[in-house]
Amino acid sequence: MNDLYRKLVDLYADDQLTEEMVAELTAAAKDDDILKSEMSTLKQTVDLLKTDSGPEFNESDYLRIIFRMQTAGADISFEERESHPGQYQLPM
């Protein structure tokens, strides 16, 4: 596979190609098994990463980290995790 195709496959996996370019690349891959495999496996790899929900961050993790900060002398209170952390509570 030449360098140009290699770069195009990288951009394809990154969703950086226009629809027309994707169509052209897909058409070229019909007669090129290596290109076809490159496109499919690289895209699969990226999709796998993008859909990985990651390690669980549960209430215990949340509280243990606060406890570590408190132990180190930080003035941070145990508060329930908010569903909308952006909301600023005005002081009463």
Next chain:
Amino acid sequence: MSSNPREDSLAEKRWLNALAKGDSSAMNGLYQLYGEKIFRYTYRMLGNRADAEDATAETFLRVLKRANDLRADGAFKTWLFRIARNLCIDKMRQPKLLEISGERSYTGTEERAALRVTVQNALNELPLDYREPLILCDLEDISAKEAADTLGISVPALKSRLYRGRRALREKLGGSLEKLK
């Protein structure tokens, strides 16, 4: 974090201003806003929960230490990730006393959980230059500009490492990708 970047940006600004004024609840607000993101990032960098919790706590402690110097100028998130990154790199350099393997940290169906462990293990085997862009851009969905700023490199350099990293990861995953078909 909410799913709305603009909402998060406004919240960040409010919490940083409150922190600078000495409002102790502001730290909790920032932790609620970014704690999970930093934990997930440090976990992916370090590969275990205890070290990730340590690094996350230390990251926010550094925020507290710098509370009076912080400015709500839009660069806070990048700064926070840069601190977390440096702490992770320091931890990686320390000798490990006990390596706990097989830690159950992923939930979901057995197959999906097993696949995530495979991905994490494959990531751990990659050189740091490749691993970091993959974690920031593909796993944590951070923009190329923010990721480049976090790593202290240009966007083209980041993209180059990202693309090479994806190919290297694909080679490591080999058979696991086949099973997905």
